[in-house]
Amino acid sequence: MNYLLHLLIYINIYAILALSLNLVVGYCGLLTMAHAAYFAVGGYTYALATQVLGWGFIPAAGLAMAVSAFLSLAISLPAWRFRGDFFVLISLAVQTFIFSLLYNWSDTSAPLGSWRNLTNGPFGIAGIAKPDILGFKVSSIAAYCVLATVSTAACCLLFWLLKQSPWGRLLKCMRDDELAVRGLGKNTRLAKTQAFAVACMFAALAGALYAGYVGYLDPSSGSLDESILMLCMVLVGGVGNFRGPLVGAVVLLLIPEALRFVHMPDTIAANMRLMIYGLLIVGMTHFRPQGLAGEYRFK
Amino acid sequence: MQILANGLINGLTLALLALGFSVVYLPTRVFAIALAGVYALTPYLAWQCLQWHLPWGVTLPLSLLVVVLLSLAIERFNHRPLVRRGASPSAHMISSLGLFIILIQFVALIWGNETRVLRTGIDTTWMGWGVILTRSQLLAAGVAVVVLASFYTWLRRTSLGLQFRALADNPVQLALYGYNTDRLRLLAAGMAGLLTGLSSLLVAYDVGFDPHTGLNVLLLAIVAVIVGGRHSFFAPILGGVLIGFLRAEVVWYLSARWQEAVTFLLLVVILFFRPQGLLGSKGRLEADA
Numbered sequence: 001m002n003y004l005l006h007l008l009i010y011i012n013i014y015a016i017l018a019l020s021l022n023l024v025v026g027y028c029g030l031l032t033m034a035h036a037a038y039f040a041v042g043g044y045t046y047a048l049a050t051q052v053l054g055w056g057f058i059p060a061a062g063l064a065m066a067v068s069a070f071l072s073l074a075i076s077l078p079a080w081r082f083r084g085d086f087f088v089l090i091s092l093a094v095q096t097f098i099f100s101l102l103y104n105w106s107d108t109s110a111p112l113g114s115w116r117n118l119t120n121g122p123f124g125i126a127g128i129a130k131p132d133i134l135g136f137k138v139s140s141i142a143a144y145c146v147l148a149t150v151s152t153a154a155c156c157l158l159f160w161l162l163k164q165s166p167w168g169r170l171l172k173c174m175r176d177d178e179l180a181v182r183g184l185g186k187n188t189r190l191a192k193t194q195a196f197a198v199a200c201m202f203a204a205l206a207g208a209l210y211a212g213y214v215g216y217l218d219p220s221s222g223s224l225d226e227s228i229l230m231l232c233m234v235l236v237g238g239v240g241n242f243r244g245p246l247v248g249a250v251v252l253l254l255i256p257e258a259l260r261f262v263h264m265p266d267t268i269a270a271n272m273r274l275m276i277y278g279l280l281i282v283g284m285t286h287f288r289p290q291g292l293a294g295e296y297r298f299k
Numbered sequence: 300m301q302i303l304a305n306g307l308i309n310g311l312t313l314a315l316l317a318l319g320f321s322v323v324y325l326p327t328r329v330f331a332i333a334l335a336g337v338y339a340l341t342p343y344l345a346w347q348c349l350q351w352h353l354p355w356g357v358t359l360p361l362s363l364l365v366v367v368l369l370s371l372a373i374e375r376f377n378h379r380p381l382v383r384r385g386a387s388p389s390a391h392m393i394s395s396l397g398l399f400i401i402l403i404q405f406v407a408l409i410w411g412n413e414t415r416v417l418r419t420g421i422d423t424t425w426m427g428w429g430v431i432l433t434r435s436q437l438l439a440a441g442v443a444v445v446v447l448a449s450f451y452t453w454l455r456r457t458s459l460g461l462q463f464r465a466l467a468d469n470p471v472q473l474a475l476y477g478y479n480t481d482r483l484r485l486l487a488a489g490m491a492g493l494l495t496g497l498s499s500l501l502v503a504y505d506v507g508f509d510p511h512t513g514l515n516v517l518l519l520a521i522v523a524v525i526v527g528g529r530h531s532f533f534a535p536i537l538g539g540v541l542i543g544f545l546r547a548e549v550v551w552y553l554s555a556r557w558q559e560a561v562t563f564l565l566l567v568v569i570l571f572f573r574p575q576g577l578l579g580s581k582g583r584l585e586a587d588a
Contacts, residue, residue: 031389082570084388085330089525090570092518093563100560224514228396235393268408275404281397285390286380 005145009213011253012148013206018233018245019159020202025231026239026296027168028195029175030083032091033227034075035203037098038068040222042204043211044102044119047128050212052112057131057138061208068204069197071098076196080189095227102219124218131212138212148209155202156246162198163242171195172240175296232277236284238291247293252277302547304430310543311443312501317520317527317535318450319494324524325467325532326487329378330392332517334370334495336402339513341366341496342503343410345417363496370492373398374485399514406510416507417500439501446497447536450490454532463487464532515559522566528576537577 021035042064049060074097078090106121119125131138131147138147162168173181174188182188211217220226229252237248256273264272284291316338323331344362353361377394423434454460465473466483474480502508502516520535523542527534542562549561569576 031392078567078570082574085392086570086574088330088392089521089566093566096518096559096563100557104556104560228400231396271404271408275401275408278397278400278404282377282394282401285386285394285397286377289386289390 002141005141007253007257009141009145009148009209011250012145012152013210013213014230014233014249014253015152015246016155016202016206016209017230018237018249019155020199020206021230021234022239022245023159023162023171023195023199025234026241026244027163027171027175028079028192029296030079030091030192031088031231032075033088033224033231034091034095034098035199035230036224036226037095037222038072038200038203039207039210039226039230040102040217040219041068041071041098041200042207043217043221044125044207045204046208047125047211047217048112048118050129050132051125051127057133057208057212061205064204064208065201068207069201072196072200073193074098075200076193079192079196092224095224099219099222099224102222119219122219124216126216128211128215128217130215144213148213151205151209155205160242167191167194229277232281234291236277236280236291238293238295240290240296241293244291244293244295248291251292252280301430302551303544304432305436306544306547307540308432308436308440308543309547310540311447312439312498313516313520313523313543314536314539315443315446315494315498315501316516317523317539318447318532319491319498320517320520321524321529321532321535322494323487323491324529326463326470327378327466327484328388328391330388330395331491332392332395332514333373333398333402334491335513335517336399336406337366337370337492337495337513338499338516339403339406339508339510340369341499342415342417342508343406343510345500345503346410346415349417359500362500363493366496367489367492370488370495371485374488378488379481379484403510403513410510412510414507414509417504433505435501435505439505442497442501446494450494451532459486467532519562522562525566525576526569528578530575531578534576534578541577 017035017039021032024030024032024035042061045064045067046060049055049063050057053060055063075091075094079087082090102119103122105118106123107116110117112120112125130144133147138144170181170186170191174186174191178188207221210221233248233252234245235248236252237246238244255276256269259269259272290296316334320331320334323329323334341362344365345358348358348361349355373395377398378391381391381394418435425432425434425437454463462473462478462483463486465478466480466487470480473483499508499513519542520539523538524535525538526541527536527538542565545565546558546562549555549558553561
């Protein structure tokens with residue numbers, strides 16, 4: 001039972017990530033490889049806010065979202081000018097930059113969370129407290145599952161509303177023909193900046209949920225591999241609509257669990273999992289470019 | 300002086316890989332992330348051959364041959380069908396990313412994750428002009444210079460080289476003139492495999508290898524291409540050597556752990572202020588993005 005709840009929490013966290021990434025990849029048509037960096041920024045901000053400042057879950061997660069939304073400027077400002085391969089490179093640069101900050105901003109002589117030792121470097125932050133919401137301690141796994149599900153449901157609702165809104169249509173138009181949209185007098189730069197800010201905010205929320213659940217955070221949660229995994233989810237599931245990313249998140253999380261049941265040894269399972277992701281991506285680009293349940297083919 | 304020499308040699312091996320990348324990128328517009336997988340695979344093939352007690356003279360050509368064939372297969376069975384289907388550059392890149400993941404996991408699955416070295420024993424050193432170099436560094440520099448020089452001679456002097464430059468310039472027109480662009484694309488893929496494999500072997504001989512270095516090094520090579528200027532076959536060398544110097548200086552003045560950050564900072568600065576690269580001429584970004 002605990003195993004199922006654990007799985008459900010992971011699915012919730014990754015569903016938020018996939019939905020938020022879809023906003024950028026599917027609606028703006030910009031392939032970003034920096035999503036895990038914002039996920040980690042959210043997790044670290046949350047961990048530091050709870051541990052060093054002693055904040056509760058809601059203000060800490062709020063701070064994480066604010067910090068991440070602010071940092072999203074690092075990737076949305078270049079998106080004003082660059083598209084295609086160039087943009088992918090910029091996002092890789094941002095990813096590498098943030099990762100190396102998380103990895104290197106440390107000094108063993110200074111206490112955790114001080115200016116000289118903000119992230120504790122490769123050792124990570126251990127013992128992150130369980131979330132504390134308005135005095136209610138979320139300590140059992142079932143309670144955490146409820147918290148994660150409620151947050152994900154709220155995110156789903158929000159993203160669904162965004163998709164229905166004129167703003168969502170503006171993003172789609174911009175993806176299909178940016179010049180025409182600008183000709184109609186729409187501010188595409190503002191729209192891109194907003195899209196990235198929203199996407200990174202929710203990646204940070206997912207990061208906060210992850211940090212609170214696992215209780216330990218190290219820079220590897222913000223590594224390029226994680227970004228690639230998130231990108232796989234939206235690409236396999238399909239981008240540009242609401243259900244695609246959710247399908248992708250569920251499928252890509254259930255595959256490794258299925259491997260567990262065919263009794264594959266652990267040493268091979270990790271590699272096999274990634275290999276299956278790779279095969280899925282290659283297969284998708286050949287046979288079903290719009291993904292399992294998507295509607296937008298990548299141009 | 301020592302820093303400059305180290306930077307130059309690292310830069311030259313990087314330039315080989317960068318050239319491998321742009322040999323594919325310029326003519327075919329395929330953003331070949333899978334080369335990182337090829338880069339990771341090569342030294343393992345060589346290592347395996349050495350385990351079977353094959354002499355170096357067999358090992359090197361054999362492992363290079365295998366990666367060239369692999370690279371050809373990737374072009375033939377992945378990218379050509381996609382081209383036929385009129386897929387976009389992003390689709391090529393995504394599938395290449397998928398292939399990269401498969402290759403890396405394949406390597407990790409068979410040979411494990413730990414770092415290995417190709418050579419045995421301690422390297423002999425050579426001193427002169429105030430620098431100390433190891434034999435493998437000298438070897439790397441020598442091979443890199445010879446290969447780069449022969450590539451440019453080929454590109455400039457032969458008819459095939461001319462066709463190759465034409466393919467990079469305008470593939471559709473070249474096809475209309477009756478040249479077989481599919482074969483040229485295969486040639487590009489083969490050369491990319493060869494250059495990548497060579498670069499990988501040279502580095503692996505010097506400092507060792509593990510399955511996960513591939514992507515980082517390829518990213519550096521791509522940065523080198525962008526910094527140098529994407530529209531030129533000479534740019535990778537300039538960019539590669541420049542980045543080699545820069546990284547060596549960073550190690551000296553700051554610390555090795557800030558290498559990545561500084562390199563990618565350079566990329567951002569270049570993309571903002573000179574998006575066409577150091578050697579590039581100004582064109583519209585929208586035209587080729």
